[in-house]
Amino acid sequence: MHGQRRWVLPVGLAVVALVVVANAGSSVGLGTSGDALVVTLAVAVYAAAALVFLLWFDAPVRITVALLLVMAVASAAARHGDPTGTGGIGLYLGVAYAPLRLPRGTAVAVAAVSVLLFDLVLALEAPNAAVFVTVVTGGAALFFLFGLLLRSEQEQRARADRLVVQLERSREAEKASAAVAERARISREMHDVLAHTLSALVLQLEALAVRAERAADPLAGGLTRAHELARGGLAEARQAVSTLRGDAVPGPDALPELLAQHEMATGTPCTLDVRGDAVPLAPEVSLAVYRTVQEALTNARKHAAGAPVHVRLDWRPDGAVVEVHDGGGRERVALHETGGGHGLSGLAERAALLGGRLQAGPAEKGFRVRLEVPA
Numbered sequence: 001m002h003g004q005r006r007w008v009l010p011v012g013l014a015v016v017a018l019v020v021v022a023n024a025g026s027s028v029g030l031g032t033s034g035d036a037l038v039v040t041l042a043v044a045v046y047a048a049a050a051l052v053f054l055l056w057f058d059a060p061v062r063i064t065v066a067l068l069l070v071m072a073v074a075s076a077a078a079r080h081g082d083p084t085g086t087g088g089i090g091l092y093l094g095v096a097y098a099p100l101r102l103p104r105g106t107a108v109a110v111a112a113v114s115v116l117l118f119d120l121v122l123a124l125e126a127p128n129a130a131v132f133v134t135v136v137t138g139g140a141a142l143f144f145l146f147g148l149l150l151r152s153e154q155e156q157r158a159r160a161d162r163l164v165v166q167l168e169r170s171r172e173a174e175k176a177s178a179a180v181a182e183r184a185r186i187s188r189e190m191h192d193v194l195a196h197t198l199s200a201l202v203l204q205l206e207a208l209a210v211r212a213e214r215a216a217d218p219l220a221g222g223l224t225r226a227h228e229l230a231r232g233g234l235a236e237a238r239q240a241v242s243t244l245r246g247d248a249v250p251g252p253d254a255l256p257e258l259l260a261q262h263e264m265a266t267g268t269p270c271t272l273d274v275r276g277d278a279v280p281l282a283p284e285v286s287l288a289v290y291r292t293v294q295e296a297l298t299n300a301r302k303h304a305a306g307a308p309v310h311v312r313l314d315w316r317p318d319g320a321v322v323e324v325h326d327g328g329g330r331e332r333v334a335l336h337e338t339g340g341g342h343g344l345s346g347l348a349e350r351a352a353l354l355g356g357r358l359q360a361g362p363a364e365k366g367f368r369v370r371l372e373v374p375a
Contacts, residue, residue, distance in 0.1 A: 107147075202230045250286070251287065266301055274313045281373070282354075295343070308326070310326075319375045347371075348360075356372050
């Protein structure tokens with residue numbers, strides 16, 4: 001239907017042009033003998049070429065230009081080359097409009113042929129032909145130059161608009177570059193703090209825990225716990241620095257390796273069931289999925305030693321759902337009773353900030369952790 005409508009305007013304008021030329025032929029300006037035959041043939045050839053132009057280009061503006069020029073020549077012939085009639089008006093409008101919407105070379109060719117045919121009619125039919133030809137040619141040239149000036153102004157405005165867009169993009173790129181530089185500076189400072197302060201703290205706590213354990217000090221358990229928390233916090237901080245730098249963060253793709261490490265360390269079987277087609281996740285969302293499984297495995301190792309662990313990852317069009325289920329143990333853990341420096345309670349808060357939800361609690365024959373996050 002759309003393709004049929006596309007031809008309505010060209011065909012309609014072509015019919016109008018044919019009517020104009022036919023009416024012109026009924027006047028004494030066109031004929032079949034002598035000079036009139038030359039005019040008739042010239043107008044017919046030009047009208048045919050213009051009609052081809054009408055039907056070839058699917059652009060109403062170009063159609064309008066061609067139609068104006070056809071009407072100009074035909075009307076000039078019909079009125080004995082009167083430059084003050086509709087023919088002259090059509091010619092001037094056509095040559096002024098041509099450079100605005102046609103390629104420069106095409107506009108020059110169309111305007112030149114139109115003026116030549118119009119001048120031919122004037123030379124053969126109009127009294128004082130030399131004067132009329134000079135006036136019409138000069139006027140057409142002025143109108144054509146006016147069209148060129150308007151086109152030049154339009155091109156300058158278009159270039160200015162493009163420059164404004166490029167300037168805005170350049171400013172956005174500069175802001176992004178400045179943000180990256182600031183993130184790099186912060187990451188360097190954080191790295192220095194981690195390398196000196198926290199690393200030294202972890203080493204000191206480890207040494208104290210070993211000494212306390214050898215001396216059977218009652219504080220040995222607390223020191224060991226403090227050492228684990230500090231080491232987990234150090235690992236988390238290092239991961240934050242990597243994220244700040246823009247380094248790759250672990251996500252669902254790293255789950256097979258994580259489960260393999262857990263199985264190797266504990267000797268208990270771990271299975272991974274992936275369903276659906278993977279969808280792109282934001283880096284912070286991917287990291288939340290990885291951290292949740294990591295923390296659930298830590299809980300299973302501490303509170304359900306020897307029990308098998310099953311991880312299920314369901315991909316959905318709008319996000320992902322991951323479940324970790326262990327085979328049970330002698331005690332159940334609450335959200336705040338986890339180690340590794342992450343904590344299910346902290347992961348639940350992170351999931352809420354991401355627009356997701358984390359649930360953890362006893363399940364049939366074990367404990368289940370379930371995380372649902374959006375894409």
